[in-house]
Amino acid sequence: MTIQAKTFENGARNTESTVVELNRVITQAEELLKTLGEEGGAAVEAVRQRVARTVGQAKVRLADASTRVRGAATTAARATDTYVHDNPWRSVAYGAAAGAAIALIATLLLRRE
Numbered sequence: 001m002t003i004q005a006k007t008f009e010n011g012a013r014n015t016e017s018t019v020v021e022l023n024r025v026i027t028q029a030e031e032l033l034k035t036l037g038e039e040g041g042a043a044v045e046a047v048r049q050r051v052a053r054t055v056g057q058a059k060v061r062l063a064d065a066s067t068r069v070r071g072a073a074t075t076a077a078r079a080t081d082t083y084v085h086d087n088p089w090r091s092v093a094y095g096a097a098a099g100a101a102i103a104l105i106a107t108l109l110l111r112r113e
Helices: 002-036 042-086 088-112
Strands: none
Touching: 002 042, 042 088
């Protein structure tokens, strides 16, 4: 379960960074289109069409990546729910251990000050 979760987390992080990057590219391309909108000429029109096509493709990829991120979060929630239902006492023990570790760290930090 742990190996799958780590792989899953890394995949979700990669998808999230892709979404951020695509948003940045789309924003820059739309700004370029606005700038080119006031210019004329055949070369400018060719650039405008190419940028518009690229923005369209990026929006499709962004929608796909966003769907994968939402699906990944749903899958993680289902896996966690199933694990907790299958192993209730082990889940309680993990929660207690995490709480104890946080309390220990907080105590150590407060004593230093």
